[in-house]
Amino acid sequence: xxxxxxxxxxxxxxxxxxxxxxxxxxxxxxxxxxxxxxxxxxxxxxxxxxxxxxxxxxxxxxxxxxxxxxxxxxxxxxxxxxxxxxxxxxxxxxxxxxxxxxxxxxxxxxxxxxxxxxxxxxxxxxxxxxxxxxxxxxxxxxxxxxxxxxxxxxxxxxxxxxxxxxxxxxxxxxxxxxxxxxxxxxxxxxxxxxxxxxxxxxxxxxxxxxxxxxxxxxxxxxxxxxxxxxxxxxxxxxxxxxxxxxxxxxxxxxxxxxxxxxxxxxxxxxxxxxxxxxxxxxxxxxxxxxxxxxxxxxxxxxxxxxxxxxxxxxxxxxxxxxxxxxxxxxxxxxxxxxxxxxxxxxxxxxxxxxxxxxxxxxxxxxxxxxxxxxxxxxxxxxxxxxxxxxxxxxxxxxxxxxxxxxxxxxxxxxxxxxxxxxxxxxxxxxxxxxxxxxxxxxxxxxxxxxxxxxxxxxxxxxxxxxxxxxxxxxxxxxxxxxxxxxxxxxxxxxxxxxxxxxxxxxxxxxxxxxxxxxxxxxxxxxxxxxxxxxxxxx
Ligand code: ATP
Ligand code: MG
Numbered sequence: 238x239x240x241x242x243x244x245x246x247x248x249x250x251x252x253x254x255x256x257x258x259x260x261x262x263x264x265x266x267x268x269x270x271x272x273x274x275x276x277x278x279x280x281x282x283x284x285x286x287x288x289x290x291x292x293x294x295x296x297x298x299x300x301x302x303x304x305x306x307x308x309x310x311x312x313x314x315x316x317x318x319x320x321x322x323x324x325x326x327x328x329x330x331x332x333x334x335x336x337x338x339x340x341x342x343x344x345x346x347x348x349x350x351x352x353x354x355x356x357x358x359x360x361x362x363x364x365x366x367x368x369x370x371x372x373x374x375x376x377x378x379x380x381x382x383x384x385x386x387x388x389x390x391x392x393x394x395x396x397x398x399x400x401x402x403x404x405x406x407x408x409x410x411x412x413x414x415x416x417x418x419x420x421x422x423x424x425x426x427x428x429x430x431x432x433x434x435x436x437x438x439x440x441x442x443x444x445x446x447x448x449x450x451x452x453x454x455x456x457x458x459x460x461x462x463x464x465x466x467x468x469x470x471x472x473x474x475x476x477x478x479x480x481x482x483x484x485x486x487x488x489x490x491x492x493x494x495x496x497x498x499x500x501x502x503x504x505x506x507x508x509x510x511x512x513x514x515x516x517x518x519x520x521x522x523x524x525x526x527x528x529x530x531x532x533x534x535x536x537x538x539x540x541x542x543x544x545x546x547x548x549x550x551x552x553x554x555x556x557x558x559x560x561x562x563x564x565x566x567x568x569x570x571x572x573x574x575x576x577x578x579x580x581x582x583x584x585x586x587x588x589x590x591x592x593x594x595x596x597x598x599x600x601x602x603x604x605x606x607x608x609x610x611x612x613x614x615x616x617x618x619x620x621x622x623x624x625x626x627x628x629x630x631x632x633x634x635x636x637x638x639x640x641x642x643x644x645x646x647x648x649x650x651x652x653x654x655x656x657x658x659x660x661x662x663x664x665x666x667x668x669x670x671x672x673x674x675x676x677x678x679x680x681x682x683x684x685x686x687x688x689x690x691x692x693x694x695x696x697x698x699x700x701x702x703x704x705x706x707x708x709x710x711x712x713x714x715x716x717x718x719x720x721x722x723x724x725x726x727x728x729x730x731x732x733x734x735x736x737x738x739x740x741x742x743x744x745x746x747x748x749x750x751x752x753x754x755x756x757x758x759x760x761x762x763x764x765x766x767x768x769x770x771x772x773x774x775x
Contacts, residue, residue: 242547244286244488248458252290257457257483260292264318264325265447265461267299268310268431270502271517271524272317274538274559278493281542282460284323295454296325300332301446303430311431313517317525321535331441331450332432338441338449339393341479342404342423346385350478351422352378353388354405361403365418371411372418378407392425395438399425406445408474416471420444444468448475451485459487463551493545494553497705498523504717513723514706520764521706521725531703532743532753532766537566556705560767567743567751567766572598572605574744575643575688576733576752576763578700580617582663582692585648588614591693594674596644599745610734612645615692617732619748622687623664625653632685634664640685643747647672647683688747690732698733698761700752701726733761745769 240246251257264283266272287294296318300306318325331338345351354377356364366372380388385404392402404423412418422445427438441449451459459472466489476484492500499505500523508514508522518526528538541562545554573596591613598605618634627635634640634650641647646668654663672679704725707717737744737754738761746752751766 238290241289242490243549244282244458244460244490244547245289247486247488248286248290251457251486259457260287260290261294261326261455261457262287262292262460263295263297263329263451263454263456264323265297265299266314267302267305268307268314269302269305270310270506271313271522271526273500273502273505273523273525274495274498274528275493275500275523276317277321277525277538278542278545278547279460279462280318280321280323281539282490282547284325285543286458286460292457293326294323295327295329295456297450297454298328298330298332299443299447299450300330300430300432301440301443303426303428303440306431308431313526317529320525320529321539327454329450329454330432331446332430334446334450334453335433335437335441337453338446339439341449342389342441342445343386345406345422345478346389346404347382348478349382349407351385351404351406352380353385353392353402354378354419354421355402358400361405361421365415366410368415372415374410375405375419378419389423392423392439393437395427397425399427401425404439406471406474408471412470414467414470416444416468417474420471444471445475448472448481448485448487449479452476452479452481456485457483459485461487461489462492463489463549464492465489489549490547491549491551493542494551495523495556495559496553497556497707497709499707499717499721508706508721513721520701521703523706530753530764532751532764533563534566534570534743537563540566561771564751564767564769564771567745569601570599571743571745571751572608573600573747574734574737574754575610575690576698576700576731576737576746576749577617577619577688577690577695578729578731578749579620580690580732581620581623581661583616583618583623583648583689584663584665585614585616585668586651586665588668590614591691594644596674608736610644610736611691611694612642613691613693616642616689617692617695618642618664618687618689620661622685623650623653623661625661633687634666634685639681639683640687641672641674641683642689643686644674645689646670646674647677647679647681688749690734692732694735695732696735696738696761698731698737698763700729700731701762701764702729702750703727703765731763733763737761737763 262283364373405419518530520531593609595607622633648666652665707720750769752763
């Protein structure tokens with residue numbers, strides 16, 4: 238199998254040496270919030286690698302932290318993975334293994350490899366040493382296995398308060414890797430767990446539980462982000478000490494970071510709780526629920542993950558690159574439609590009645606065919622498409638000037654009606670019957686093509702446009718709370734083709750941008766997905 242990245246190189250080596258015969262991975266979210274686009278990368282790596290090798294990928298809920306976890310998040314996570322189109326082999330929870338994880342702890346105690354420590358969390362931190370100095374051994378390190386076992390069982394049975402004791406692995410207080418300096422592997426926490434209820438008042442720490450859960454699931458390659466690199470020696474210590482064979486192998490890759498986006502559940506939660514956004518699925522949120530609400534296709538998210546690649550080097554991806562990938566996908570797939578964001582009335586004085594005109598559903602995709610829309614005497618065009626005082630080379634409408642109405646006729650603007658403030662409220666024009674699109678024999682040249690809607694048939698729509706939640710790179714380094722844009726949603730009262738009111742989906746609104754059309758409280762909403770033009774500098 239040809240390797241596409243360094244992870245696959247390692248896997249190829251493991252397969253060639255016969256260290257493993259099949260590939261098993263897992264996607265390990267902690268159910269303490271919604272998944273975001275960074276998790277899409279993790280899924281791409283975990284599910285994608287398993288798929289490539291004909292292996293399996295489990296959905297593994299890392300629920301060792303009962304105070305922050307909720308069933309609501311479990312459900313949201315499942316929904317988001319399904320939306321991306323990934324299928325997990327088994328759904329597994331760390332809490333499924335709590336009994337076995339506990340048994341392994343007793344075994345470490347019996348073998349003299351773990352001890353009950355009475356130091357407080359602060360004292361443990363103070364005696365841990367630094368990068369340049371070794372730590373100091375706990376005065377409780379010499380307890381006998383018998384005493385440790387008795388105390389550990391008392392911990393389990395609820396005899397002690399939170400923080401009063403903990404279980405630590407007995408490794409090496411002088412290790413250059415701080416994670417190996419007798420790390421805490423069990424803590425007392427009198428908290429109800431979303432799945433095991435009040436059965437436990439001691440919970441295993443992530444670094445201890447994770448290698449065990451990986452092994453018990455048959456994970457061969459445990460793929461995670463770089464912040465776990467320093468934890469790998471502990472991951473390996475657990476596997477080797479407990480004699481796991483084949484021992485799962487942890488491989489780390491760089492997280493996805495993106496400009497103008499917050500990508501930490503902790504901050505995202507804050508935005509939701511403080512009401513800066515409407516919820517986890519607000520279209521400005523980088524959550525998968527937010528991207529979905531925004532109208533971003535799952536395929537574009539996966540394509541983006543494939544294109545940014547998997548590497549060890551930390552980097553920050555321009556949000557413009559993500560948008561360019563989304564735009565490319567929508568340009569190829571989204572049907573075209575018309576809506577006018579800031580309407581100006583256009584009356585075709587020499588036209589009577591109505592007629593159907595055709596336009597391409599997607600000019601890039603012949604198989605998409607054409608769709609009909611109804612032309613008439615009274616239309617709306619964009620206010621910005623008419624000017625009383627046009628700059629040079631203005632190809633939109635001006636008095637005496639010509640422009641084509643998309644899919645219909647060429648018109649000439651004859652007169653502008655203004656209100657008492659001098660503002661144009663209506664433009665009167667003449668159409669040329671021989672200029673009909675597809676059969677233009679008029680000989681008139683019109684450079685500009687304008688989108689329009691029929692005033693007699695169009696529907697009211699609310700157009701929503703968004704700025705990025707975080708201000709741009711100029712603000713990088715500033716605290717997140719200073720970079721946040723609170724006024725990032727902009728609403729417009731627009732006019733849209735009636736077709737949009739009963740065909741939900743993602744569209745290219747001609748000359749306007751890519752929008753998701755849906756109805757909310759009986760009203761048509763057109764919510765911007767990405768702008769029309771590519772302003773990403775490749
Ligand atoms: P956050 O910091 O946003 O809360 P997390 O790492 O705590 O994220 P988990 O639920 O623990 O979130 O993540 C599940 C998996 O997704 C982990 O393996 C984690 O490494 C990976 N992951 C999280 N964020 C990113 C990211 N930005 N890029 C790539 N992988 C990520
Ligand atoms: Mg985490």
